[in-house]
Amino acid sequence: MSERSSHWQLQSIVSQLRTARDQWRAQNGRASTEQGGRELPSRAAMAEILEALCGALFPMRLGPVDLREESEDFYVGHTLDVALNALLAQARLELRYAARHSAKVDTEVEARTIQIIQDFALALPGLRSLLDTDVLAAYHGDPAARSVDEVLLCYPGILAVIHHRLAHHLYRAGLPLLARISAEIAHSATGIDIHPGAQIGRSFFIDHGTGVVIGETAIIGERVRIYQAVTLGAKRFPADEDGQLQKGQPRHPIVEDDVVIYAGATILGRITIGKGSTIGGNVWLTRSVPAGSNLTQANLQHDDGAQK
Numbered sequence: 001m002s003e004r005s006s007h008w009q010l011q012s013i014v015s016q017l018r019t020a021r022d023q024w025r026a027q028n029g030r031a032s033t034e035q036g037g038r039e040l041p042s043r044a045a046m047a048e049i050l051e052a053l054c055g056a057l058f059p060m061r062l063g064p065v066d067l068r069e070e071s072e073d074f075y076v077g078h079t080l081d082v083a084l085n086a087l088l089a090q091a092r093l094e095l096r097y098a099a100r101h102s103a104k105v106d107t108e109v110e111a112r113t114i115q116i117i118q119d120f121a122l123a124l125p126g127l128r129s130l131l132d133t134d135v136l137a138a139y140h141g142d143p144a145a146r147s148v149d150e151v152l153l154c155y156p157g158i159l160a161v162i163h164h165r166l167a168h169h170l171y172r173a174g175l176p177l178l179a180r181i182s183a184e185i186a187h188s189a190t191g192i193d194i195h196p197g198a199q200i201g202r203s204f205f206i207d208h209g210t211g212v213v214i215g216e217t218a219i220i221g222e223r224v225r226i227y228q229a230v231t232l233g234a235k236r237f238p239a240d241e242d243g244q245l246q247k248g249q250p251r252h253p254i255v256e257d258d259v260v261i262y263a264g265a266t267i268l269g270r271i272t273i274g275k276g277s278t279i280g281g282n283v284w285l286t287r288s289v290p291a292g293s294n295l296t297q298a299n300l301q302h303d304d305g306a307q308k
Helices: 010-025 043-058 070-100 106-141 148-154 156-171 177-191 297-303
Strands: 231-233 264-266
Touching: 043 070, 043 106, 043 156, 043 177, 070 106, 070 177, 106 148, 106 156, 156 177
Parallel strands: 231 264
Antiparallel strands: none
């Protein structure tokens, strides 16, 4: 031990930290893994995988700075090979962790892991086409956007949506932890919080984006545009007889096609915003509205006591 490190009483601290870990594991029924290795997926590994996938999806804009078109296919193939193998390793960790709590054997986990990542790989061309509609929606929806390239390179809403499209596929495929890690990486980078379970249609545009929250069971139609600080949240959290929150219940809004929701609007509960509606800034809404509605704070205040 170096002279400098001796100042910190590291042996004692390390011992106390081990005691704290052992106590936590014992209290929570956490036995050591058979191999003694990592039990859960790595956020750092997922960040690298997502960066690689973004580059493979949009190589000449989100790929390496020295990439040339004549080597584009080679780059995409090599990048996907590395990223998908890394994703396979992370998925294996998640599914093995889940299997230890459901008594599944490792052979089933391995086969299912490979199938999930194969399906994810085959879905990438379709996800790229879907993301193209989101990029175009941002370009056409923002008069300040000078090109689709600017949108893809600069707009936080696009980064959040790319991560969401990838995370949503993982979520539906049975990898909810990897999906949530992917979503939270985008959340940290953009301030946009989209739960990977949310269902979002084509041509989706989040303008500015900071403070946007979209809950797990939200359903968003096509050609929807929302602005910063919009919340699509739950009105209440039902509990069972033991007081435990009920998981997976539909509790977030349904937003139909061609809806615009302006900055600061809060929309709560399993309500429906009808097709083609416009929800004004800072509106607080807990009831469904029909297609073609145009709601502002002013007209809600004069709605004879209707829910605001």
